[in-house]
Structure formats: structure tokens, C-alpha cells
Amino acid sequence: DAGITQSPRHKVTETGTPVTLRCHQTENHRYMYWYRQDPGHGLRLIHYSYGVKDTDKGEVSDGYSVSRSKTEDFLLTLESATSSQTSVYFCAISGQGREQYFGPGTRLTVT
Amino acid sequence: GENVEQHPSTLSVQEGDSAVIKCTYSDSASNYFPWYKQELGKRPQLIIDIRSNVGEKKDQRIAVTLNKTAKHFSLHITETQPEDSAVYFCAARDNYGQNFVFGPGTRLSVLP
Numbered sequence: 001d002a003g004i005t006q007s008p009r010h011k012v013t014e015t016g017t018p019v020t021l022r023c024h025q026t027e028n029h030r031y032m033y034w035y036r037q038d039p040g041h042g043l044r045l046i047h048y049s050y051g052v053k054d055t056d057k058g059e060v061s062d063g064y065s066v067s068r069s070k071t072e073d074f075l076l077t078l079e080s081a082t083s084s085q086t087s088v089y090f091c092a093i094s095g096q097g098r099e100q101y102f103g104p105g106t107r108l109t110v111t
Numbered sequence: 112g113e114n115v116e117q118h119p120s121t122l123s124v125q126e127g128d129s130a131v132i133k134c135t136y137s138d139s140a141s142n143y144f145p146w147y148k149q150e151l152g153k154r155p156q157l158i159i160d161i162r163s164n165v166g167e168k169k170d171q172r173i174a175v176t177l178n179k180t181a182k183h184f185s186l187h188i189t190e191t192q193p194e195d196s197a198v199y200f201c202a203a204r205d206n207y208g209q210n211f212v213f214g215p216g217t218r219l220s221v222l223p
Contacts, residue, residue, distance in 0.1 A: 031209050042200060042215040043155070050209065058210075090154060099145060100202075100211055102154040 003027050004103035006091050012109045019078040021106050023091030025071075031094040032074040034058075034066060036087040037105075043090065049074055081110045113138040113205045117214030124191050125222050132217045134201035135183040143204040144184045145211070146175060150197045159186070191221045 003026030013019050023032060034046040035058075045058030047066040055066050063085060065077045078085055091103040114137040124130050136144075142163040147155035161168045161175045161184065168175050172191075177184040188195055201214040 033211075040215070043213040045210065045212075048210060094209060096209075099157055099160060101157065102147075104154050 004091060004093055004101060006089075006103040006106050008106060009104065010107045012111060013081050014111055015082060016080050019081050019108065021076045021089055021091075021108070023074045023076070023103055025074075025093045027093060027095070028071060029093040029095045029098075030071075031096075031100075032068065033092040033094070033100070034064070034074065034076045035090045035092065036060065036085075037090060038087050046076065046089075081108075083110050086110045113141055113203055113212040115201060115203050115212050115214040117201055117217055119217060120215065121218045121220070123220045123222060126191060126193060128191055130188045130191055130195070130219055130221075132186045132199055132201070132219070133183060134185070134203075134214050135181075136203040136212075137182065138203070138205060139179075139182060141203040141205055144175070144177060145202050145204075146173075146186050147200040147202070148197045149200065149216075155200060188219075191219075193221050193223055195219060196221045 005024045007022045033048040035043045037043050044060045046064050047058055049055045049068040067075045086109050089106045092100050094100040117134045145160035146158050148158045149155045159170050159173050159175050161177050172189050174187045198216045198218050200216050202211045204211050
């Protein structure tokens with residue numbers, strides 16, 4: 001597996017609380033992505049980054065924000081978690097014109 | 112933007128038979144098409160990919176074909192084995208070069 005880790009791997013939180021998920025890579029790849037995966041919806045892009053401090057929205061960005069202050073770290077924040085954000089979150093990385101590889105995932109439950 | 116459709120959503124085959132999964136894409140500028148295998152509770156794993164300047168690519172029991180004119184590509188698995196049972200996703204990289212759009216997935220079951 002490519003050098004990608006995600007933390008935490010599992011989290012249970014209450015509605016209305018802030019949550020931050022971390023993605024860390026050791027591959028020095030330029031591009032990083034956050035997806036969510038839900039039954040019947042496949043993998044949907046939340047936000048992506050094309051460099052330090054360079055980010056953009058994906059298909060399902062409402063309710064999420066991201067930050068990338070270092071090449072190796074990409075943070076996903078749910079400012080005020082809702083039950084609809086219960087999902088499995090995958091981080092992915094890609095080099096310029098290269099393949100995309102996924103992290104191990106974070107299972108988030110919002111009660 | 113790019114849209115990727117995938118069929119069938121579920122597929123059951125007998126061990127040893129072949130399996131074919133088909134995807135179509137909408138953006139003629141898309142130029143890279145990967146396939147991922149995802150086992151239960153695990154991350155998607157890249158198993159094969161094809162670029163738009165190639166019509167077919169093979170790696171042991173799996174192959175991918177691309178028809179740029181029709182804008183569709185297919186995954187072929189021959190001599191299926193129980194460990195091939197998983198969800199398979201196709202994807203297309205969009206014309207900006209770095210975002211991937213995924214199909215909804217195909218759940219393949221290989222029956223012993």
C-alpha cells in the first residue's frame with residue numbers, strides 16, 4: 001500500500017460537535033483528495049488539494065472544510081456534525097498524471 | 112462535468128467462468144480509466160488501468176478494453192476464483208487532469 005495513513009480510524013460523535021479527520025502521506029504527492037462512501041452512492045469527492053494551501057470543492061462539499069498547510073497532511077473538518085455525515089471517509093493521493101491510491105478509511109458515526 | 116455509469120450493479124458467476132463489467136463516460140476529453148477492487152471493510156485497491164492512447168491492456172486474468180468512439184470501457188476477469196468476489200469500481204479522470212469520477216460499483220460474487 002502507498003504510504004497513506006488516516007486518523008482516527010473509527011469515531012463516534014454527537015450531532016453538533018466539530019470533527020477533524022487527518023490524512024497523512026509519505027509519498028510527497030502533490031494531489032490529495034477526500035471522498036465519502038455510502039451504500040448506493042459509490043465514492044463521492046468532497047474536497048481536493050492541488051498543493052499546499054490550494055484546495056477546491058468537490059461534488060458534496062456542503063458542511064465540510066479542508067486545510068493543507070504541509071504537503072504531507074490534508075485535514076477534513078466537519079464544523080457541526082450531522083447524522084447525514086455518518087459515512088466512511090477515504091483519503092486518496094495522486095502524483096501529477098499518475099495513479100490514485102487510497103488510505104485505509106475512517107468510519108464516522110454521528111449520533 | 113464527467114459522468115460515469117457502470118453495469119451491472121450485481122453479478123454472480125460460477126467459479127471458472129468469465130465476468131465482464133462495463134462502464135460508460137460522458138466527457139470525450141477524459142484520458143485515463145482505472146479500475147478498483149474493494150473487499151468488504153477495506154480500501155479500494157487499483158487493479159488495472161488504461162490510458163486513452165491504448166485499446167486494450169491485460170494483466171494475467173484481468174483485462175481492460177477501451178472504445179474511445181463509443182466512450183465505454185470494460186473490465187474482463189477470466190477463470191474467476193472465489194477471492195475475486197468484491198465490489199469493483201471504474202473511474203475516469205476528467206479533462207482538467209487530476210480529478211477522478213467514479214462509477215457506482217458492481218458487486219461480483221463468484222460461486223464455488
